[in-house]
Amino acid sequence: MADALDVVDVCAAVISRRRRFFLAQRPPGSRQAGRWEFPGGKREPGETLAACLRRELEEELGVRPVGPLRVLTRLTIREPGRPTLRLCFLNARLPVGAEPHPQEGQGAGWFTLAQMSRLDWVPADREFLHWLLARHRDRRALPDTEK
Numbered sequence: 001m002a003d004a005l006d007v008v009d010v011c012a013a014v015i016s017r018r019r020r021f022f023l024a025q026r027p028p029g030s031r032q033a034g035r036w037e038f039p040g041g042k043r044e045p046g047e048t049l050a051a052c053l054r055r056e057l058e059e060e061l062g063v064r065p066v067g068p069l070r071v072l073t074r075l076t077i078r079e080p081g082r083p084t085l086r087l088c089f090l091n092a093r094l095p096v097g098a099e100p101h102p103q104e105g106q107g108a109g110w111f112t113l114a115q116m117s118r119l120d121w122v123p124a125d126r127e128f129l130h131w132l133l134a135r136h137r138d139r140r141a142l143p144d145t146e147k
Contacts, residue, residue, distance in 0.1 A: 006083035012040035061100035
């Protein structure tokens with residue numbers, strides 16, 4: 001059973017291009033394998049949010065984001081018997097022409113908001129999707145992160 005003080009910091013990349021968002025499936029053999037998420041991972045001790053996300057994207061997708069990584073929102077996820085997740089979603093921009101390539105055998109691709117609504121999400125990222133959809137309905141949708 002997880003201790004009430006156990007907290008795991010996680011960063012996730014929100015990468016958009018031509019009104020589509022890049023998503024990846026949890027790799028085979030991992031917890032919640034096959035479910036969809038925004039790519040990212042656990043922050044290591046002493047690591048900044050930006051350094052964490054850059055490291056995770058290089059490891060998982062073979063790409064390195066450029067420019068500033070802007071925090072969009074933070075969520076705290078509590079599940080019985082599991083450590084608390086402090087999940088930070090950051091707007092990330094890839095170099096022009098860079099294409100992410102999953103390095104862990106997982107599925108991945110570019111999806112519209114409508115397509116994203118039909119995917120089987122990891123619970124934490126599903127909460128962010130609701131935030132993103134509400135933002136879109138308010139006509140304050142995220143701009144493409146690729147210039």
